Amino acid sequence: MLAIDPEKKLSFTRRISDGDLVIIYERHDSMKAVRVCDGSVLQNRFGVFKHSDWIGKPFGTKVFSNKGGFIYLLAPTPELWTLVLSHRTQILYIADISFVIMYLEIVPGCVVLESGTGSGSLTTSLARAVAPKGHVYTFDFHEQRAASARGDLEKTGLSSLVTVGVRDIQGEGFPDEFAGMVDSVFLDLPQPWLAIPSADIRTFEILLRAYEVREGTMEGCKGDDGVSIGALPRKRRQRSSEGSNVQEFQRSSIAMARPCAEAKGHTGYLTFARLKCS
Structure with missing residues (x-):
């Protein structure tokens, strides 16, 4: 989990506590998000892992099962969260996300509007980019998707940096209260031109070959x-x-x-x- 102090400073250095969200790294193609609960166990092909053994250890620790198998306990960074989140919609992956953040010149302190929220993959990375004093206002027309996104942001410790609203941006536009105060806008909509009537346009496609x-x-x-x-x-x-x-x-x-x-x-x-x- 991203730790956020009263000044909204993100930290990955603190030790794992009961109730934290941890990314379980089993192998390069197998990861999952697990909520730490003292008294619970994780069972997989590598054996049985007690949650109580995780508490007090720093993120990045290698822990062993009763059979000698091992996993890594990783902090839920935006990059890792994108790989393990629940897909409520199609999502953007890191190759596209990094390009979006760079090209929109999003830096700490920025105010960003996003629509639609979808599964929250980009939202999580936007939140880290604007921290500690910026803010992301994201909207989705689907009430349940918006509620699920709020829950995920609570899990990852980013809820203080993001406000999730329910609104049809394509049909209604953004609320008037944001006029003149926003640094960047991201639209993931079927017809984004309805929300942006006049602008200079460039289009890119990112292809990642590992x-x-x-x-x-x-x-x-x-x-x-x-x-x-x-x-x-x-x-x-x-x-x-x-x-x-x-x-x-x-x-x-x-x-x-x-x-x-x-x-x-x-x-x-x-x-x-x-x-x-x-």
């Missing part, structure tokens, strides 16, 4: 002078009976990279606009 890096081996050979003469071809070279300078074969460990077999492709088109000043 690579797997693993240790591998490569065969090579040395000459009489001990100098490596490179990797061998697929068929092993034969020793020459008439005196070749090839004397020994070597195996060396190297890092090998290849594209991941499965990768998230297109997530959305990002259209940015600046207000035309008269």
